[in-house]
Amino acid sequence: MAEQKATNVTWHAHNITREDRQKLNGHRGAVLWFTGLSGCGKSTIANAVDQILHERGVHTFVLDGDNIRMGLNKNLGFTPEDRTENIRRIGEVAKLFADAATIVSTAFISPYKADRDLVRGLMPQGEFIEILVEASLETCESRDPKGLYKKARAGEI
Numbered sequence: 001m002a003e004q005k006a007t008n009v010t011w012h013a014h015n016i017t018r019e020d021r022q023k024l025n026g027h028r029g030a031v032l033w034f035t036g037l038s039g040c041g042k043s044t045i046a047n048a049v050d051q052i053l054h055e056r057g058v059h060t061f062v063l064d065g066d067n068i069r070m071g072l073n074k075n076l077g078f079t080p081e082d083r084t085e086n087i088r089r090i091g092e093v094a095k096l097f098a099d100a101a102t103i104v105s106t107a108f109i110s111p112y113k114a115d116r117d118l119v120r121g122l123m124p125q126g127e128f129i130e131i132l133v134e135a136s137l138e139t140c141e142s143r144d145p146k147g148l149y150k151k152a153r154a155g156e157i
Helices: 018-025 042-055 065-069 080-099 113-122 137-143 148-153
Strands: 030-035 060-064 103-107 128-132
Touching: 030 042, 030 080, 030 113, 042 060, 042 065, 042 103, 060 065, 060 080, 065 080, 080 103, 080 113, 113 128
Parallel strands: 030 103, 030 128, 060 103
Antiparallel strands: none
């Protein structure tokens, strides 16, 4: 977990509670955490679920790994430490959405169980739902949206 560097900060309670937001939206917030290999279909499934829920009037949002790395986490690489920080930040953002009674679908490789458990620990019981998306290595390689499998086979990564 990231070290708290700022010492002059105070948590401010809000007048409108998460329960107030749940009542207004007609549902609780939650995090649907799609995880799996690159090219397994995480983003595709997360977006399909988002579409279905949205059509039913549910407040939703999708946090996608590549999109987050183009903005909030553009300063992070792919070392184990950076991967952990990437997931920690995403977890904090996902929690904000869940607190606002939004169903947030996330699509991240998130290879480390400890990182997923850290995010799970941010949420009230039952609001973090981990979904492992599985596809054969052959299928993932055939999709290879980022060329990662090709680079790995060539010894470039």
